[in-house]
Amino acid sequence: MEKIYKLSNVTCQSCVRLIETVLSKTEGVTSATVNLATETLNIDFNPEIILEEEWIKKLTDLGYGVKEIKDLKEVNLKIEGMHCQSCVSLIEKMIPKLKGVKSINVNLATETGMVTYDSEIIKLSEILKKMEELGFKGRKIEELKTEDIEEDKKKLKKDFNEFLLAIIFGGLIFYISMGHMIGLPIPKIINPEFNPLNFALIQLIFSIPVIYSGRRFYTVGLKQLAKGTPSMDSLIALGTGAAFLYSLHGTYEIFKGANEYAHMLYYESGVVIIALISLGKYLEKISKGKTSEAIKKLLTLQSKKANLIRENEIVEVDIEEVEEGDILLVKPGESVPSDGVVIDGHSSIDESMLTGESIPIEKLPGEKVYGASINGNGSLKIKVTATGKNTVLSKIIKLVENAQGSKAPIARMADVVSGYFVPAVIVIAVLSSLTWYYLGKNGIVTIPDSPSVFALTILISVLVIACPCSLGLATPTAIMVGTGKGAELGxxxxxxxxxxxxxxxxxxxxxxxxxxTEGKPRVTDIISLGNRKVDELLRIGSSLEVYSEHPLGSAIVLEGKNKGFEFLEVKNFKSVTGQGVKGIIDGMEVLIGNRKFMENSNIELKNIEQLNDLGTLGKTPMLMGINGKLEGIIAVADRVxxxxxxxxxxxxxxxxxxxxxxxxxxxxxxxxxxxxxxxxxxxxxxxxxxxxxxxxxxxxxxxxxxxxxxxxxxxxxxxxxxxxxxxxxxxxxxxxxxxxxxxxxxxxxxxxMELSHSTIKNIKENLFWAFIYNGLGIPLAAGLLYPITGHLLNPMIAGGAMALSSVSVVSNALRLRFFKSKY
Missing domain, CATH: 3.40.50.1000 (HAD superfamily/HAD-like)
Known part of the structure; x- marks a missing residue:
């Protein structure tokens, strides 16, 4: 049985030897190999002879940790229905409780999640079913496609239409309920002074479309509340629901004849809050869409068609039909359809979309080209070397997607806070509401409205303003924009x-x-120590080094080629490891190598002070001996x-x-x-x-x-x-x-490094404002300043502030799109 295990406390090569020795001497273990760099153990053992626990105990007794690395599946999910950080926390808290699920990392900004699970224990369908029970819809996504962008546009349009529905009817209700107070004309048939019942009923009827547009708050929020896992949707559902139910009760009382309730209806607060939150969510989605522009730009670069050369004919085919090994024609001005190697033609290619390098690169036969780069004025024939997911562009898109979907450690603070945040807000809202009701009812504090209306205002304001949306968006949006900007810069x-x-x-x-350094050694100096000319030494030396595979020898050969020399015939070539090479050229015994090679070959070394000088300059000197005499030095260096x-x-x-x-x-x-x-x-x-x-x-x-x-x-x-x-x-x-x-x-x-600093600074700014917003907003909504100022925070203002907080955080993150180096 072959398995791989993660080791801990393995610090050096002696640890490796100790583990391998102990296991190799253990009966039942066929082989054991430790990789120090990755701190992993590959072991093959017979469970019928030795149990896993037995050989693991041997290693733990030696002080090493052993943990099996299972072949877990990682699946990227698109998650619909998330509105705030509490939604993220709910999914990340409940899904890993399923047996077989190792982890799930959810990103609010991209509305995606990466789930890691053991497919032998649990199936993806079971995970998705549990997610649906929590009020969210998940689906597997292989990679982001242009079709997904179109789908997002449709959803955005749908969100706008629902916002439009909410704002139109919400505006009408607001006008009807508040217009008469400031002298605006209200038809007598719905005027509260003449027809209080009609006044209430028209608001109730107009509220229905608004409630429909915000139905998700109730269908999901109340469901989550019932399961003991409240979210932002639950806060909105409780706040606006309380306003609607109270207003419905008031309408009933008016129907019974208690006309004074016409001045205690809260329909306008509920509908305007839903409309404002819908507006905030719509603006937030537009802003979040801008944070992923880097991927969208890359996706639009992908070619849809390719000119395939088949039997000397050019056939236009869909890019999906192109296969590795096909020959394609890339015309002037076209984008390169796929990765490949130039086999004919000469042109310049603009690779700025991949590397960030603005200067076009000359391409000759034998050189590589990459899909989505733009061809210049020449035509090229290329042989395809990679297609689909294996192209450089696809790999870049995947890297950026993974980065934007990942979570930075700094986000853990928001995760922890949001886990307790919503339940705490509900408790604060209820306690503050009851407290003000008690104070007003017993005359301890003078309040302008009835105690029940005043308490309801407090309840709604606290529930609505306390949404942790901005907290959840603070980190992922900055990461999305930062990594996207990085991709633009290469x-x-x-x-x-x-x-x-x-x-x-x-x-x-x-x-x-x-x-x-360039990584390509080049000849820097040729010094003659005898009567031979420099060019003669180079021609002899390069002829001999043709047979060598050493990088320094290749540098000498390259220099000979650059000089246009025809290489001489070499006989009896021999390479001496770690010293040099030798052979017979035109009857002469030629040696090239280091000092030790010359000494072992009985060649006298004198007047070679240049060796030290060359070494000090970072050059590698190679001595050349001909017929037992030192004739010259060829210095090679890797240029900076x-x-x-x-x-x-x-x-x-x-x-x-x-x-x-x-x-x-x-x-x-x-x-x-x-x-x-x-x-x-x-x-x-x-x-x-x-x-x-x-x-x-x-x-x-x-x-x-x-x-x-x-x-x-x-x-x-x-x-x-x-x-x-x-x-x-x-x-x-x-x-x-x-x-x-x-x-x-x-x-x-x-x-x-600069981009990292700027992104983390942006995240900290976002988190600061998110915490400050909630830290100040909740006490204000709870009526902390009422005894001093005599004013409460209107629930509609609370709803607007909550919506704008998310937009402000995303807008701050978008500033990273204009990042520039200081140096």
């Missing part, structure tokens, strides 16, 4: 967690090769990228410490570090040990971000607090990194 932030962690970073660790020094300078201005991690020798590493302005240089580190260096820095209390190419640096990227991959679109699916920089430049590292 910075893909994979989650809200990564976004929040990034703003706490105080140390940036760079891998050297391919990150700070143009923007490396600028980037390090900016990071220093931001107050960050910069570290360089490399496997290069100390002299070379320090030379490059000095050139760029690095604070700490850690050299001669193997790829396997890079993550241990990250761990060591973290052990010193530093918050570390690791910047690498996402391939051989993956253990270090995973170990770092934030892993940043610089790879461009060629390797977008870098699972090990938290942030992916689409441009092949580190210049966007400080930009990513």
């Amino acid at each position: 910075i893909l932030i994979k989650s809200g967690v990564a976004l929040e962690k990034a703003h706490k970073i105080d140390t940036i660790v760079f891998d050297k090769t391919g990150t700070i 990228k143009e923007d490396s020094k600028i980037t390090v300078d900016i990071l220093h201005k931001m107050g960050l410490k910069v570290v360089m991690l490399t496997g290069d020798n100390k002299k070379t590493a320090e030379a490059i570090g000095k050139e760029v302005g690095i604070d700490i240089v850690i050299s001669e580190v193997t790829p396997e040990d890079k993550y241990l260096e990250i761990k060591r820095l973290q052990g010193e209390g530093l918050k570390v971000a690791m910047v690498g190419d996402g391939i051989n640096d993956s253990p270090a990227l995973v170990q770092a607090d934030v892993g940043i991959a610089v790879g461009g679109g060629t390797d977008i699916a870098m699972e090990s990194a938290d942030i992916v920089l689409m441009k092949n430049t580190i210049r966007d590292v400080p930009l990513a």
